[in-house]
Amino acid sequence: MKDLEVIRASSRRAGILTIGGVLIVIASLFYSYFQLSTLEKSIRAKEQVLREYQTKIRKRKAEVEKQKKLAESSQKEAGVLRARIEDLKSTQGSLLDFLVSVTDKNKVSILGSDVNWQAVEQQLQELPAGSRKNAILNAILLAWKDVPFSMGKESISSGFDSPRFLRYVLGTVGVHVDSKKGESLSVTLMNRFEKTDTPKPGDLVFFKGQVGNFGFIIAAVADKFSEHVGIGTLQKVAPLQILRLGNINTPYFPLRGYYRVRYPDEK
Structure with missing residues (x-):
């Protein structure tokens, strides 16, 4: 009987151990499952992040290719525009030379x-397009038309x-x-614009005349004042x-000063 009880006790212990082992295995399986699920979610x-980055x-890459094509297209257009600008400069120079050459030198x-x-032509060509350059070109065209001096007049037909x-x-x-009442127009012009020691093409210069003042619009500047070039009328004849x-600035016609013109398209 004692041996039977010992066998039964051993069987119970073995059963308990077996059940414990099975539970451990099951727990391990559950743990592994949850761990794998977490890893799968992480993966x-x-x-997903990798796909988004891709x-x-x-x-x-598509944007870079697009910008590259735009840059190449812009570069080609810039080349065409540069060629057109050079053509326009050449045409402008030819027209200016023509205007100077066809006047009646007699x-x-x-x-x-x-x-x-x-030197004058080169400075004109280098000036950026705008009101300042247009003013100088308009003055040259008026000079080409052989407009006469006429005191108090202000038209192409009358002078x-x-x-x-x-x-x-x-x-x-x-x-x-x-015009201002009681003030000569030359004084009004000098008061309107700021005096400057560093003139540039398109600015004004005034000299003291025997009666009042007279002025020129500057067409080109040089290192020496005597080499500056202006467009205007000097005397009645x-x-x-x-x-x-430099040919005008004499004791007979002393310099009054240079005056900076602010054109509408300039800041």
Whole structure:
């Protein structure tokens, strides 16, 4: 009987151990399942992130290719525009040379004999497009038309005096100067614009005359004042001309100063 009880006790212990082992195995399986599920979720999340990055990379590549094509197209267009600009500069230079060459030199040349026309032309070509450049070109065209000096007049048909010529030219590009009662127009112009020691093409210069003041619009500047070039009318016997300002600045016609013109398209 004792042996039977011992066997039964051993069987119970073995059963308990077996059940415990089975429970441990089951618990291990559940643990492994949950761990694998977590890993799978993590892997899927990382795969999703990877897909998103791949999508972004594809979009970036497509955008880069698009920008590259735009850059190549813009470069080609820029080349075409540069060629057109050079053509326009060449045409402009040819027209200016033509205007100077076809005047009646037996009567009066619009270009002073000692004016360095090539230097003037180069500065005009280098000026950016805008009101300042247009004002100078308009002044040259008016000089080419052989408009006479006419005191107190302000039209192409009747002629100009010096300050009215300047006002007319400025008016063609939107710079309007009204006369003031009891004040000469030359003084009004000098008061309207700021005096400067560093003139540039398109600014004004005034000299003291025997009666009042007269001025020119500057067409080109040089290192020396005597080489500056202006467009205007000097006296009754001469129409509009392009002259070297050093020939005017004498004790007879002393310099009053340079005046900076602010054109509508300039800040």
